Amino acid sequence: MHLIIQHIGQLLTLSPSPQGLTSPRPSPKALGEGGRARVRAAMSELGIIEDGLVAIENDKIVAVGKTSDLKPKLKLLPHTKVIDAKNQVVMPGFVDCHTHLVYGGSREDEFEMRASGITYQEIAAKGGGIRSTVKATRLASREVLKRDALKKLDRMLMWGTTTVESKSGYGLETKTEIKQLQVNQDLNKLQPIEVVSTFLGAHEFPEEYRSQNFESGIDREGYVKLICEEMIPKVAEAKLAEFCDVFCDQGVFTPEEATKILETASNFGMYPKIHADELASVGAAEVAGKVRAVSAEHLLYPSQTGLDLMKQAGTIAVLLPGTSLTIKKNYAPARKMIEMGIPVALATDLNPGSCTIENMPFIIGLACLYLGLTPAEAICAATYNAACALKRGDRIGSIEIGKQADLLIMDIPNYRYIPYHYAVNYVKTVVKRGKIVVGTS
Template sequence: MVDLLLIRGNIFTPIDDGKPKTLKRMDELASIEDGAIAVKDGVIVDIGKTDDLFKKHRDTKNIVDANFRAVLPGFVDPHTHALFVGTREKEFDMRLAGKSYMEILNAGGGILNSVKRLRSATIEQLRDELKKRIKTFFEYGTTTLEVKSGYGLDFENEIKMLTAIALTKKETPMDIAATFIGAHAIPEEFKDKKEEYVKLVVERMIPYIAEHKLAEFVDVFCEEGVYTPEETLRIIEAGLKHSLKAKIHADEIASIGCSELALKTKLSSCDHLLKIKESGIEALKQSGTMATLLPITAFSLKEEFADGRRLVDSGVGVALATDFNPGSSYSESMPFAITLAVLNMGLTPREAIVASTLNSAYVLGREKLVGSLEVGKQADFVLLKENSYLFIPYHAGVNPIYAVYKRGERVFSAGC
């Protein structure tokens, strides 16, 4: 007997064929009208028409009637800075008054503002902050989440952040991928001796984090005035040497050769890419590196959006993420990211759904577990309030999520 049988759903899902979706394959969603999903031990064991599955599994005690609502895979958010202390709404007001991101950072705001607050917090406080935010991620349909460090910027506090993430993973049903980004900014105490800090990251932080299995990924903010491509490559290579997977922030504010690193080292993804050049696109395509686009950040910073249409048409695998953080993207909503990607990045609604589910799962190396509704994968799915995924970008400005299931267990229901 199965543990759960969802019936009468309009199911929409990408089909995993063993590699990220690109080109025309990215614009494809399989659909089952009046569909059903059978779940056993948190895994999908059967999927098809309601009549067929009801005959096979009608003895189950837990039947969920979707009432012809749209059913999608749970969203996979592969880029967030969700662990922080305090908000930065005053900086939001400064940006509206004309201050740039780098001007705020150089004045001690931005990331460095969050660093000061985080260093005074305990591991338990950090854990509680992250658990609270995870509830909101569930409310907006995210069932797999990447969380970065990067607001510690010294050995003690980077380890504290990653330890808090590890504790949270044990106390929430959310699947969490931890990323170490000690090279998120240049700490104030190393402002005039950046080389010493890079050595600290490479020679002390990364070996310790790898030995204690505190992170899956290493990340670097490769950007003009932050970390150069050469410094980024050193840090990434150190992470790979210690069996961490790698990703980078690239081409957000200026194009200085960061995305081109995809031809020099093994990267899971390059993220942001607002200013990517043709050479960067070609590097991503040739290397098979994913492009993770962060439309809410461009929206919040009032910057020109990354050209998602150009990336997809060039054959690059594209994923979407919220970039949730207290400064430049204070939103946990993948539906909002989907809406912006459709309206401002040139993606079709189907491409945006694929980018938020299966392709994002590939970024995190979890494609065998999540990202599509198929037999053998985790029963991570969302029910929308309406009967089609098209209502996500069409009915903008509202939460389209009716219910969320993680491994077959309901973790959110609208009105509850």
């Protein structure tokens, strides 16, 4: 083995039943593709081992347990690096399962407008918001988009994020949607964080489909047809995205339109996700349940029927408290979801308009303060459950034998410091695929 972290003050395995060197627990893959997200009390089971040890060989975890039990059994080779993590916390890397990472331009002018009392919807109605970023993204070259995204990823890595979902949605035309997804592919070759692609052509209606010749002022049918008959087939053919998302809400896509788009994408091999009921209760959570979406995201105003359908479908609720903070909106009913048995995940929703937060510890703090999650629940939501929202819970999100070695060493005495000091970066070392990518010891 090439890396051993020993004498760990608190080792957060995120395994309900931490096992030692010779007794790995069955892979979550056996419970269902991508792992099964945790619900209710299981979200609080961090699988803490005091005076812990983790051993890594190549990109995999090969031993997890107490230092006193495992150290005598491990053979150190000349190249083995040993890190002493006494009085520190070791935990899985953060999984940011909802971002809009790749975009052109910026919208600090809109931030100032919101600070003066103008609402997100009012800004969007005047041609700002998503449509403003669409203009900038269409004009930006692939190289410029890549350069700007790399800067963001560098900062996210320093805060402990090791996996990021990145949506398109600032093209609203085939060429630029593909350009955004190609940038995601480029990013995976240039830096350590794994970037997972989601196609979001149904993020808004573009200017060229807006006309007073139509009753609503928008050629809704024409744009949905473009998404289903041109964008989705081309994205699928080029294998540019694992997931397809739709913004189903007031002023954007209807439940019927969202259903058509997501069912089309599913037929082309993409897993469904949905921006659901962020601005109003429009029936988007119901769509999530009916199409068996992997995740429904935002969920500030879900109906009871929608939540019931989500629970039946096993849909993960990805909650984004940073967006509620930024646009001064309500927060999602997280406690109700947890008590119902709906799995909850957390993400930043990094985007140029409604949330520019790039660090997951801050989101964990907001989740505890405004969503009512406990520190343990929030950590589960930002690691293992977030990995399940990307169908990766079988290989990342917890520290278990056989899993990919994505983990953090944090210079804190216990895990509660993460939300307690949520604006402070305590990440000392980041390990991605078994390699130290931040820090030296």
